[in-house]
Amino acid sequence: MKSVTLGIFCKTALNFEVVTGEDGMSPCPQATAFEYLSEQMMKRFSNPLWPRHFFYWIPTEQNRQQIKEQHFVRSFLTNLITEKRKSIEESHASETDKDLLTHLLKAHNTAKSMGIVEAEQVTDDNLTDILMSLFSAGYDTTSMTLCTALYLLAQHPQAQEHCVREIQNTKGGLVDPHDLVYCRAVILEALRMYPPVVTTLRTMTKPVELSGGLVIPKDSDEFVPIYGIHHDENLFALPSEFRPDRWVSAEEGKEGCWMERSALDDSGEIPAANHSNLLAFSAGGRNCVGMKFAIQEAVLVLANLLKGLEFAAVPSFELKSSNQVILHKPDNGVLLNVSTRV
Numbered sequence: 001m002k003s004v005t006l007g008i009f010c011k012t013a014l015n016f017e018v019v020t021g022e023d024g025m026s027p028c029p030q031a032t033a034f035e036y037l038s039e040q041m042m043k044r045f046s047n048p049l050w051p052r053h054f055f056y057w058i059p060t061e062q063n064r065q066q067i068k069e070q071h072f073v074r075s076f077l078t079n080l081i082t083e084k085r086k087s088i089e090e091s092h093a094s095e096t097d098k099d100l101l102t103h104l105l106k107a108h109n110t111a112k113s114m115g116i117v118e119a120e121q122v123t124d125d126n127l128t129d130i131l132m133s134l135f136s137a138g139y140d141t142t143s144m145t146l147c148t149a150l151y152l153l154a155q156h157p158q159a160q161e162h163c164v165r166e167i168q169n170t171k172g173g174l175v176d177p178h179d180l181v182y183c184r185a186v187i188l189e190a191l192r193m194y195p196p197v198v199t200t201l202r203t204m205t206k207p208v209e210l211s212g213g214l215v216i217p218k219d220s221d222e223f224v225p226i227y228g229i230h231h232d233e234n235l236f237a238l239p240s241e242f243r244p245d246r247w248v249s250a251e252e253g254k255e256g257c258w259m260e261r262s263a264l265d266d267s268g269e270i271p272a273a274n275h276s277n278l279l280a281f282s283a284g285g286r287n288c289v290g291m292k293f294a295i296q297e298a299v300l301v302l303a304n305l306l307k308g309l310e311f312a313a314v315p316s317f318e319l320k321s322s323n324q325v326i327l328h329k330p331d332n333g334v335l336l337n338v339s340t341r342v
């Protein structure tokens with residue numbers, strides 16, 4: 001699943017094809033290097049030798065490998081920036097170039113020509129940093145969402161059937177994410193039950209008094225327990241149950257048609273979910289910039305998979321993640337029985 005979301009990310013962000021090989025699924029060296037860096041980042045987060053500390057400069061084999069891969073990925077991105085900039089300057093970038101990097105460079109040019117930023121204020125190094133952050137945030141999370149959504153659908157064949165019927169109802173077989181209200185609810189429910197980012201951090205800009213009288217002081221760093229919030233029964237009824245119907249209800253008299261529920265809708269079997277309690281993408285001014293992209297991507301990939309494939313549970317398999325530091329990662333992947341849909 002990772003090669004799918006990585007491929008989509010690189011195509012849309014950089015207009016770069018990352019998958020190679022005869023099967024069209026083997027990752028290219030840049031993808032492999034990036035995978036290595038992501039895994040190392042997670043290991044370092046879960047390690048008491050927090051990367052802010054100074055031990056990572058010691059030239060162990062692992063640290064040397066980290067520097068080598070970092071250099072490889074960064075120089076690949078910097079070259080891409082140089083090439084893209086040249087092609088924009090020479091007006092080769094066709095009007096159909098809609099990748100994020102083209103937009104970023106064009107916006108930077110406009111800001112420079114309007115005197116909003118000086119040329120040296122945003123260097124290629126800064127642009128590489130931006131692409132690195134987007135890279136690390138932009139594909140693993142979506143791939144995990146899809147894995148957990150398929151796991152849940154495999155365990156709930158009726159919900160899988162609802163998705164398939166909804167997909168079959170789309171006009172001319174063309175999948176438009178706006179028509180896929182139930183599939184979207186499945187993605188939201190997977191994000192609620194297994195948020196890929198389980199916790200985030202905020203620094204208090206002022207003291208806050210909680211309802212029990214406890215005061216959180218100014219300047220303290222506070223963890224926001226996203227996973228815990230999503231499993232709090234005061235916020236989501238029957239939190240351990242997979243219930244896409246907390247997000248949607250069936251349209252009366254229209255088989256296979258669904259509509260979004262408002263938080264005030266009390267007509268269903270289960271109370272409607274309140275979207276503001278879903279913190280999978282965090283909240284506020286520094287929430288996830290890729291939220292809409294990620295949901296749309298997940299819905300489209302899910303629908304395209306379900307069009308041709310059926311997913312069934314492996315009876316002995318249970319999804320477990322023992323080491324949830326920042327990212328929710330199943331310990332042994334996700335095992336599913338997959339067959340072609342007849």
Ligand code: HEM
Nearest residue numbers: 137138141142145197200280281282286287288289290294
């Ligand atoms: C299901 C997929 C995704 C999930 C669950 C997710 C979740 C999150 C969360 C929880 C944060 C932290 C916000 C905070 O600290 O409060 C975040 C930040 C971020 N995400 Fe995502 N994300 C997803 C997909 C994406 C995609 C596809 C992109 C890029 C195209 C992206 C780009 C970013 C960036 C750049 C930040 C940092 C924002 C900032 O610091 O201002 N994310 N994401």
